[in-house]
Every structure is written in C-alpha cells, then in structure tokens.
Amino acid sequence: MTTTTTAPAVREQAPEEERLIFLNQALREALDEELERDPTVFAIGEEIGIWGGAYKVTEGLLEKYGPTRVIDTPISEALIAGAAVGAAITGWRPVAEFMYVDFMGIAMDQIVNQAAKNRYMFGGKATLPIVYRAAMGAGIGNAAQHMQSLEAWFAHVPGLKVVTPATPYDAKGLLKSAIRDNNVVVFLEHKGIYANRGHVPEAEYLIPLGQADVKRIGSDATIVSYSRQVLFALEAAEQLSQEGIEVEVVDLRTLYPMDIDSAIASVQKTNRALVVHEAVQFGGLGGEIASQIQEKAFDYLDAPVMRLGALHSPVPFSEPLEVASFPSVETIAASVRKLLEGGV
Amino acid sequence: MTTTTTAPAVREQAPEEERLIFLNQALREALDEELERDPTVFAIGEEIGIWGGAYKVTEGLLEKYGPTRVIDTPISEALIAGAAVGAAITGWRPVAEFMYVDFMGIAMDQIVNQAAKNRYMFGGKATLPIVYRAAMGAGIGNAAQHMQSLEAWFAHVPGLKVVTPATPYDAKGLLKSAIRDNNVVVFLEHKGIYANRGHVPEAEYLIPLGQADVKRIGSDATIVSYSRQVLFALEAAEQLSQEGIEVEVVDLRTLYPMDIDSAIASVQKTNRALVVHEAVQFGGLGGEIASQIQEKAFDYLDAPVMRLGALHSPVPFSEPLEVASFPSVETIAASVRKLLEGGV
Amino acid sequence: MRQRRELPDEAISDKIASAQFMTMTTSSRRQRVTLMASRKSSTGSKRKVQRPPREKLLWMYRTMMRIRRFEEAAEDAFRNARMRGALHFYIGEEATATGVCADLRTDDYITSTHRGHGHCIAKGGQLNKMMAELFGRVTGYCGGKGGSMHIADLDIGILGANGIVGAGIPIAAGAGLGVKLSGEDGVVVCFFGDGAGPTGAFHEGVNFAAVKNLPVIFVCENNHYGMATTSANSNAGPSIAARAVAYGIHGASVDGNDVFAVHAVALEAIDRARNGGGPTLIEADTYRFKGHTVHDMAAYRAKKELEEWLKKDPIERFKKTVSTEKLLDAEDMTGIDSEVEREVADAVEFAEASPYPELDSIEQGVYAD
Amino acid sequence: MRQRRELPDEAISDKIASAQFMTMTTSSRRQRVTLMASRKSSTGSKRKVQRPPREKLLWMYRTMMRIRRFEEAAEDAFRNARMRGALHFYIGEEATATGVCADLRTDDYITSTHRGHGHCIAKGGQLNKMMAELFGRVTGYCGGKGGSMHIADLDIGILGANGIVGAGIPIAAGAGLGVKLSGEDGVVVCFFGDGAGPTGAFHEGVNFAAVKNLPVIFVCENNHYGMATTSANSNAGPSIAARAVAYGIHGASVDGNDVFAVHAVALEAIDRARNGGGPTLIEADTYRFKGHTVHDMAAYRAKKELEEWLKKDPIERFKKTVSTEKLLDAEDMTGIDSEVEREVADAVEFAEASPYPELDSIEQGVYAD
Ligand SMILES: Cc1ncc(C[n+]2csc(CCOP(=O)(O)OP(=O)(O)O)c2C)c(N)n1
Ligand SMILES: Cc1ncc(C[n+]2csc(CCOP(=O)(O)OP(=O)(O)O)c2C)c(N)n1
Ligand SMILES: [Mg+2]
Numbered sequence A, B: 001m002t003t004t005t006t007a008p009a010v011r012e013q014a015p016e017e018e019r020l021i022f023l024n025q026a027l028r029e030a031l032d033e034e035l036e037r038d039p040t041v042f043a044i045g046e047e048i049g050i051w052g053g054a055y056k057v058t059e060g061l062l063e064k065y066g067p068t069r070v071i072d073t074p075i076s077e078a079l080i081a082g083a084a085v086g087a088a089i090t091g092w093r094p095v096a097e098f099m100y101v102d103f104m105g106i107a108m109d110q111i112v113n114q115a116a117k118n119r120y121m122f123g124g125k126a127t128l129p130i131v132y133r134a135a136m137g138a139g140i141g142n143a144a145q146h147m148q149s150l151e152a153w154f155a156h157v158p159g160l161k162v163v164t165p166a167t168p169y170d171a172k173g174l175l176k177s178a179i180r181d182n183n184v185v186v187f188l189e190h191k192g193i194y195a196n197r198g199h200v201p202e203a204e205y206l207i208p209l210g211q212a213d214v215k216r217i218g219s220d221a222t223i224v225s226y227s228r229q230v231l232f233a234l235e236a237a238e239q240l241s242q243e244g245i246e247v248e249v250v251d252l253r254t255l256y257p258m259d260i261d262s263a264i265a266s267v268q269k270t271n272r273a274l275v276v277h278e279a280v281q282f283g284g285l286g287g288e289i290a291s292q293i294q295e296k297a298f299d300y301l302d303a304p305v306m307r308l309g310a311l312h313s314p315v316p317f318s319e320p321l322e323v324a325s326f327p328s329v330e331t332i333a334a335s336v337r338k339l340l341e342g343g344v
Numbered sequence C, D: 001m002r003q004r005r006e007l008p009d010e011a012i013s014d015k016i017a018s019a020q021f022m023t024m025t026t027s028s029r030r031q032r033v034t035l036m037a038s039r040k041s042s043t044g045s046k047r048k049v050q051r052p053p054r055e056k057l058l059w060m061y062r063t064m065m066r067i068r069r070f071e072e073a074a075e076d077a078f079r080n081a082r083m084r085g086a087l088h089f090y091i092g093e094e095a096t097a098t099g100v101c102a103d104l105r106t107d108d109y110i111t112s113t114h115r116g117h118g119h120c121i122a123k124g125g126q127l128n129k130m131m132a133e134l135f136g137r138v139t140g141y142c143g144g145k146g147g148s149m150h151i152a153d154l155d156i157g158i159l160g161a162n163g164i165v166g167a168g169i170p171i172a173a174g175a176g177l178g179v180k181l182s183g184e185d186g187v188v189v190c191f192f193g194d195g196a197g198p199t200g201a202f203h204e205g206v207n208f209a210a211v212k213n214l215p216v217i218f219v220c221e222n223n224h225y226g227m228a229t230t231s232a233n234s235n236a237g238p239s240i241a242a243r244a245v246a247y248g249i250h251g252a253s254v255d256g257n258d259v260f261a262v263h264a265v266a267l268e269a270i271d272r273a274r275n276g277g278g279p280t281l282i283e284a285d286t287y288r289f290k291g292h293t294v295h296d297m298a299a300y301r302a303k304k305e306l307e308e309w310l311k312k313d314p315i316e317r318f319k320k321t322v323s324t325e326k327l328l329d330a331e332d333m334t335g336i337d338s339e340v341e342r343e344v345a346d347a348v349e350f351a352e353a354s355p356y357p358e359l360d361s362i363e364q365g366v367y368a369d
C-alpha cells in the first residue's frame, strides 16, 4: 500500500519548515528515544561507547546512559549475537551492533541457529526481542571484506525479520518499530547514506515493519528496490522523466515480512517491472521478488521482470572498478529503457 | 545438455550387470581414489578418522592413509575452514568435512571472507583448491539445528562453486571433479540419501561441474530441481505418467556455475516450469532459477513459473510435522497438476 | 597501561585455596588466581567433610534416580521404535548436574547441551513434559517441535538444551549480563562438554564473562570423549580448568562422579557469583556409560576403561557413602526408587497417550506478535 | 585417561627459562610450560647481550625506515586526496615486524592484519607494488583489487593482510599444518593485534596448533588499543602471553619497541618451531603513534601517554643503541636514509604513473580455470 511518507530523496531541495538531519542522526534519535522510554532496552557492540560507533550512530549515548545501557564489547561477534540471545530470552531488549554486516559471518550460528530458532524450537514460548544492526553496502573503498550486501542470507531464515531503510525518515521510524518488535530483527544500514540528509519531524512516529512505500508515482514501469538503490532509482526516474518515461518507484523497506502486494499493485498498473539491489545479482533477493511478481501478476506483464544487481565478484578496491561493480543511476536508467523495449 | 547418465532413481530395479552401491560408499570411493592419485589431497574434519564420519563417508580412510592424510580436528568449524585456506594457498588440496551444513554458520567468515575472496582480493594470483563437504537436508528427526538446506547462502557468494548431487553415480563423479577443481567448492550431500543405492561403474569417470542432467524426458511440464528432491520429482513424474502427464525432470546438479540453459531448453519444449527444492521457499534459489527462466523463456511460458520449497519455519522435530514441512512426492505431483491448470 | 578490573576477593580465593591447589602468580601482583587442580573424591579427603542435610540428601538421590530411570525408559522406547531422532544419554554423569543444581534457586538460570536430560531434571524439569517432547507430542515442553536437543523451561530458568556444541556459552554470558544489569543476585550455570573446549564460542563467552565480571559458573563435563575423539586430542594444555588462569578467574577440577565433591565446589562458585566475585570455571571429571548417541556402540573405547568407570557409578557411590556414614537408611532409598519408577512409567504413558501436533501448526510459533 | 601429545624438548624450554619467567607445573609431570613474563628491554638487561652481525643491523635499520617512510608517503597522498580507502598505520611498531622477520626465510610464511604494511615490508615486500596497490592501480600487488587491507605476495610467503580481525590465525594454523605434512622445516609467523585476543578464531587456531604441535609462531602486537577500547577492557587475564599456559605451549612477553629484544625472542621461537618444538605465543608490548585509521585523531588517548611512548620510538632507540655500542656509524644510517627516501619517492611516482585496471576486468580473477 502507499503510505503518505514525504521523505525526500537526497539532494532534493526541502521546504523551509522541514527539519533536515543526517541518517545516522535519525538512527541515534531512535535509539535514544527507545533507551529513554524502556529501561529493558540496551545497546551492545564493538566500539559503540567511547568511539561512538564506526559510523557514529551511538555517539553520545554512553555519556547519556552509562556503561550499563551502552555496552562496549571485545571483538567477539559470536559473543555479541549470543549474549543478545541470553539477555533477550531473560527479559531484555538488546540492540546489538555489528560494525559491518561482513563480520556477521562470525556470528551466523548464534543469529540463525539460536536467535532465529529458539522461539520455535521451544514450542513458541520464548520471546526474543533483539535488533541486530549492521552497516552494509559498497562505495567507500573498504574493499571485499567490508562492503557486502548480505540481506539475502537473513531473509531466507525463518524467525528473522529484515529491514533496509533508504531515508532518514524511514530509518528512524523503522528502527523504533524494530526495537519494539518482539522478534529478531536484522536492521541493515547502508554506509553510503549515513551522511544523507532528509526530513525527520520533531514529533515521535513509528513506521510499521512489513510495509512498502511508493516513493514515486509513475505509469510506464515499476522499479522495486530497497536501501540506497531506491535513491539511485529515484534519480534515474527523474532522468527518464525528461525522456517522457514515468517510472513508479516502490521501496520495500522491509524484506521480511515482504509487502509484495504493493509491488504487485504497481506492476498491475505499469505492466513492467525492474528489481534493483546492490547485492550480487545471482542468488540475491531480486530472484524472490521477480518470481513473486511473475507468479502473481503474470497476465499483466508486457515483458519479463528484469533484475539488476551487482556483478559476480567480490567488491573490488580500485575506485573505478568498485563503482562500476554495482547498479548506478545510469545503469538503472538504461535497464528501464531496455525494459520498455521488451526487456532482457 | 542431456548427458547419458543412467543413474537410477531409488527403488528402481537395476539391470543385472549394474554395480549398485550406497551413495556414501560412492563418495568414499571418490575420496579414496583422489587421495590415492594426488599426494597433496588430504581430508580434514571432525570425527572423520576413528569414527569414520557421522555418515561413514570417510570410514576406513584413516586406516588406509594414516593421520597425515585423514585429519581429525577438535570441534572448531572456523578453524577447519580457515586451516583449509592456509593449507590450500600453500599448495595443498584439502577436502574439509562439516558434519552438518547447519554448523557452517560458525565458519561463514572463513568460507566467505577468506576462502571465496582470497584469489580475487590478491589480484587473481592465489589458487585455493578446497572442497567443503557437508551433510544437508531434513527427514530424520534431528530437528531445527541439524536439518537445514542452506545452499542459497553459498550460491550467492562470488568465488564459491556449489554442488548438490542426487544419485550415487553423480555423487562420485562430481566429488572427484570438485577435488580436482582449482576453486572453492561447497559440496552438499543430502543426509536422507546416503543410504540410497545406485549404479556406479567400476571404471573411473568424472562428471564436470556446471552441467545439468535431464533425468527424465517429458513433454508436458518441466521440473527443475537438485539434490534429493530430484528423486521425489522422478517418483511424482511416474505417478503423473499414469494420469497421462509426462514430466521432464532437469537435475541441475551444480548450483554455481548453474547450467540454466538445460532448464531453458526444456521449458521451451514443455512451456511450463516448476522449480522444487527442500530449502525454505522464501529467498531460496528457486527464485533465481524461476527468474532466469522467465527472463530467458518469457515468450514460451503458458503459465507462470511455479516454485515449491519448504514452509516458512525452522524444521520441526515431530515426525508428521517434519515430513509435511518440505516438498514430497505428493505435493510435487499436486503442484504439477496445478501448473497444468495455469498455475499458482 | 593495563588497568585491572574488579578482582575476586581474597577471602573467597583463600577459602578455595584451602583444598589442594596450585597458585600461579603473574607479573601483576594484584591478580591472584587459585586453581584447585585435584579436589579428589571428598570421601577420600582427610578432614571430616560436612554433609548436606537429610532433605538435600533425599533430593540428590531422587534426582539422580529420576535422570537414570528417565533415560532408561527413553532408550527402551527408542529401541522399540516408538521414538525417533537423536538421543544423547547422561547416564553415568548424574552426579555432576545433581551436585551443581542442588543449591540453585528457581530464578537462577542454566544453559544446557545436546546431552541435556540430566541438567533439565536436576533444575526441576517435569518428566512427563520431557518424555512427551521426546515422543514428539503436542503436550511436550516444546509442543513436539524441539525434541530431545531443544527442551527448555523458561519458567524455572532452563534456557534450553542446544544442538550446537559450545553455543550455550555465549548465551549463558548474555543471561549473566542481564542478571548483572538487573542488580539482582541470581547466577547462571553454563553446562558444556569437553568437546566444546576448543570452540571459539567457549573463548568468546568466558572471556566476556571475565572482562565484565559476570555471575556465570562454567561447568565443563569432561567425560573424556567428544564422539570418538578424546578430550586430550581436542583440548591443548594441562586441563580445561587450568584455563581459568588465562582468564584471571577461579578454576576448579572436581571428581564429577562424587555428588558431594561437585556440590561443595559448586557452592563455593555460586557463593562467589552471588556476591559479585565473578565467574568460575569448573571441570568435572566423569564418563558416559552409554555410547555418544543411542545409535553408537562406542567400539572406540576399551572395554576395560568402561569397566573401571562403572565401578565409579555415581549412584552406587552415593549409596555407599550415605550408608557408611549412616546418613540415610535403605528404606529412604527404596521408597524413592519405587516413586521414581512410577513417575517415569506415568511419563511414558502420558506421552504415548498424547496427540501429535496439528499439521497446520507447522508455521505457528515462528514469530511473536 | 588424558594421553599427552608430543612435548617441547626440555633443553629448549630451559633455554627460554633462563630469562625471568614463571613456571606452572600441572598435574601432569611431563608437561612443562615456561613463560617469560617480562623480558624487558635487552639493553636494560644485566648480562652482556650478543648483537646481530653488521649486515643484519643494516637490514634492521633499513627495514624500519622503509616502513616509516612508506607510510608517511601514503598518509601524505591520502591527505591530499590522491588515495582513498582505509589506511591503518604501523608507525611506532616497526621494531616488532622487523625483529620477528629478521631471521625468517623466503620460504617461511606470515599471515598479517589490517595493519599490515610493516609485516609486508619486513618480509620483503616491494614498495612500488605496495604503493601502487594503495593507489588502486593495475600495477599493484593485487592489480588494484585488494587495497591496503589485502596485500599479499605468495612468492615470498606473505599470505595476505586481512580485513577481518583474528581471521589470519586459523589460516596460519592451516599453513603450519601444510608445512608439517610436507616434513620440511619451514615456520609460519602469525601476526595479530591485542584486539584479536578475544576472538573465537584466536582460540580455535592456537588450540589446534598446540594439539597438532605445528610450527607456528603467534605474535600478538599489543599496542594497547583496539579502536578506542583498551586491551585490558577486551582481554581478561593477566596477559595474552600468559595464555600459553592454558594451551601448554611456550609463551613470551617482550618489549615490542626494542628490535633486539624482539629478535632474540623470535629466534628462540623460530628455532623451536623448526626443530619440531611446536608453537610459541609471543606478546609484544608496543604502541601505534597514529590514530587507528588515517581518519582517527585518537582523542581517546591521553596526550601524556602518547608522549611517553614517543620517547620509546623504536627507530630512535635502535640508533641510540648502535651508536652507544659503536655498532654502526652515522654515515651508515644517513646513507640508508637517503636511499629509502628515494625508494619511497620512486614508489609513489611509479604508482601514480600507473593506470587503473580495465573496467571489463571486474569479474576476472574470481575463479581459477
Ligand atoms: C558446532 C558443532 N560441531 C559439531 C557437532 C556434532 N557433535 C554433536 S555432539 C559432539 C561431541 C560433543 O562432545 P562433548 O562436547 O564432549 O559433549 P558430550 O557429547 O561428550 O557430552 C559433536 C562433535 C555439533 N553438534 N555442533
Ligand atoms: C571480526 C572483526 N570485527 C571488527 C572489526 C573492525 N575493526 C577493525 S580493526 C579493529 C581493532 C583491532 O584492534 P587490534 O586487533 O588490537 O589491532 P590494531 O588495530 O590495534 O593493530 C576493529 C574492531 C574487524 N575488522 N573484524
Ligand atoms: Mg565429552
């Protein structure tokens, strides 16, 4: 369904009355407000205290809440994930930070075999309100072990919810909902947009998990995306608009549970769909999304559902290679043109 | 392409001259022959020596090759994966066993950030000939932490190859190729078929990675599958044949690199496709396969590509629930009927 | 450069030190680690040992018998194909769970392992719900969805058995963190096997508990084998208890088949944890009388080795001690025997009379509302 | 029950024992673990220390200067926005890599870390290929695809820097396993930081090397900080070297800013490893003069602390020692200074003159044929 979100895309000029803040600031406000309102919430992770988090999301929170609410850990990702399980199952609401999603490989057993499954294995009795936050995505030259997009791993695991905001407004509203959710939520923040500014109202608000947001209305084709690629898609849409092509941009926002209905509704209107993500294309969630679209809107499709993801390689270090390795405004626009010509 | 494989589905009566052996025996022969032929090959893992492997794949090899070729390790999955990297990059060909794919979460960093990426990160210079073997799949009552199918995680990682045999014949030929391959191969063995018997010739043979095998010829619909579900699909096809429905069954055998062309060729003939795997349906490789089929054979499709995977839950322990949680001969047959009526 | 964190108070460490022990003094004078290298069977010790009160003795005997009879019944059901899945028997190790849990409160926590029946029973688990779970019935602890390796009873602090070796250790550290944050005086007992000694989870969990001085008692049940791999071939170093030195925490080795010795060591560790003294690493020397799983005939073990250990049967030793020391009379125990027999028989009946979960419940209980 | 595995030969352990040390004797008499708790600055030690020959002294000085000037040039390029990405400087820690690598052979292996420039240079890495890699050029060690955190030179045994803290440890164990299987006398040096001390990878890797008695030398560069987190707040226990006791291997603590002290400890460990004596865990006490990354101003460190350490600059100390002891004269060093200046300048020129990799090469080099 279309929500009334007015979150602006980056660079877009915002009206006077708006309060423009950075995305990492929006996340910090969400954490701050939830730490304030619920004494069972605590933040735990590496360098989230004195350092303030690698991307400064937790900056100032140690000073404000002290070392029992903002807990620095040794470099022990499996411990961080497992400690969250032990604390959550005994009544706490840990918000655990992994500095990079790339490091979650170390914690996959605790996240997948323990956090995600305990409730079910224990007969639906245990409740594990955990948020696992991590920075994802490429574009800043940290190379193959710091720039991956691994959301497909988590979305494939029953027991996990997965959230991937694209704007400061969504980031704040979704993180607050994730912290209040009684499930294990993997909350993935694209490191390339922490410094993006966008409107975030003073007044408290929540954005429910599992609701997509149509970020641009269009009639000729639908782009289904999430995280930073939504912003690229919006830019591509502006370019295409000059050419008379009006693209609708559906931001899934939450990958599980996935609001595929919003995407379907759009495709039934535009009859053409392009799925875009920064993760490696092969085996990425684009396959799930495209498959569901053709399953549920088969008779509406004027062309096969197209997918655009990263090339099949680890993220290269060298700048020109890195930026060419994942979808960009240009390649998205080109894909839409191709889609209108019948696609693939 | 169709190979001339004559590997029989389970229960099928085999001609006199055939040599019927168990699937775990076929794997043992492959390991034995490669240990024999190449002194740089060694096996490493938990309980692979004295115990002979949880599913007896390595039984007798310690006695034959000694503790320097068949290496028992402590319970240290990250070490096993990482030791394979260190040994491979210095000239060895380790075949590392993870008792259950479920335990690979502990080793994901070493497998994904080290093994899969070293060659690329080092400028294409390093060569890491590693086979990571693991038992996968449900059906024997070991519950949520011992019965997963996680191939989608690995197939999404550039630098890894993924192999999932369905028959003793394929298992032996593919494992030998995997051991000789100069890349990191994740070799997933369904624990529900270790005790299946099938024809394996005396004479040495190899099955190249990346080649699908059409295990049954049919004209009305195509089932694309891999691992044990191929056998269920073949049984379902026999049932459907009674009803006059002839199903073609394409066994992908290797998931990366994926021989999608064989699936496409079949669908162009049958105009209908059902993708079946035992992994959880949401986010499974069925999405990749279905997407590629509709991208490349859109105009040939008389119905949307259907997918059939496990329900969205951890694997339940209780027998009736467990067997009902993933695709069976009955649900596959039902899906094909539905597909012929227009699908989904 | 290195600032020291809160340290175990000398008094307590001296108390522990009163048993045979060795001391390792490091460059930092302020750091004192005591390690009981060999508190051998308390019965064998010189000084007159003080025994638990009658009520506790009866509880100990009943608990050990409940564990043994429960598992014998489960094995019987399995052998008769009335039950399936993976079963790991605790028989032979009853004294460890019993001695450790004897003084735990209902609001204390434990994390368990794949070999978890004994821990669950010693912490107060109900046999009928456990048995029903093994049978995969809806009346089981997990409604049949977990099975033997995933039994939990959160109401009495049992945070779950675990199918992943070592995985309970970080979870126990997290539960301990929660207790510390709450400011209460609860403790967490983390059971794990010698096979978990080499896991990264062990190191990350114990190091964190030590760094944060958490009320967690790590109990390694060293039954000398993983599956066929010996503890010595998987764990480097003199012993697992000796690792306490590396973490700057208290460590103790104890005869795991002597419920009194285990109880004494556990009491000291629980005391210390309740009083802010931080974690303890206990290594209990024991042995599984059965194979690794119900499928395993344990051909890799010397017949003689098993025989030696059978002589150290924890239940027989308890009986011997309480009768030599005239602490209980035969009737006390025969009475318990028949009560336990009946309880176990009832549990099996309850389980087999219970229905399987509904098929449409497969996707229920994955997510909370 | 516990069978002992092969043990370090007494002679060698007695040799180490000749320095200040503490001994922990375990229940097993055959197990002897010696731990040099504080080999303080060799210059400060009583006995007349034997210095390396002139050629080695010149190599040590040149190596430390190459590391420092290389990184100064890299930082300069970064500050002028001619380079991007994550840069972790080794400046201030030069004596550790230099002392450890001084007696490694080309066919010996090292695994490195995110702070790897020093290790790479000390093992014989080429500055121009390293600099070109930092600039993301096709002429770099990794053809521009790896960057600072992934430089490797397999031809000279550099198995790669690593962006994952602790991940090099299991890899080093695997390389050590390979050496042992080959029956040759090579050794593997595994560099890691104090921040890697709490990782599961550390424990799994060191335990395995100890269990299998592999020729691996684990060198912890304790620069007292992870990012802002102190070593003491992330590592429990008296020290990282003290953990050797838990693994039953040799351990040593050494002044990491004293290249001679490091060299002496490394020689003993390399000797032992080459002769089947198994692994050693060395902890080098050092300090990074710069922030954690090029972006970090290290505000979390006391100015005074930095000043104290600047006084212990390993290069200045080397100069002082060699002149006081009349081992080298000023000309020797000024000569090297200008050669290194030129070499570094050439490396920058080479790098900036080199092209970026072709765009169509993105998917090349992922798989081998
Ligand atoms: C991480 C992991 N690796 C391997 C296994 C397979 N496995 C189950 S029990 C076991 C042996 C465990 O030995 P120990 O910890 O000593 O416990 P015990 O069975 O002796 O009580 C192994 C290897 C597992 N369950 N989890
Ligand atoms: C597994 C993992 N966790 C976290 C990080 C982020 N990180 C990079 S370096 C670093 C600190 C490492 O400290 P140390 O090991 O002491 O090395 P130093 O930087 O001091 O040389 C951290 C936390 C990482 N790269 N890998
Ligand atoms: Mg054991």
Ligand SMILES: [Mg+2]
Binding pocket: D193, D194, D195, D221, D222, D223, D224, D225, D226
């Ligand atoms: Mg450090």
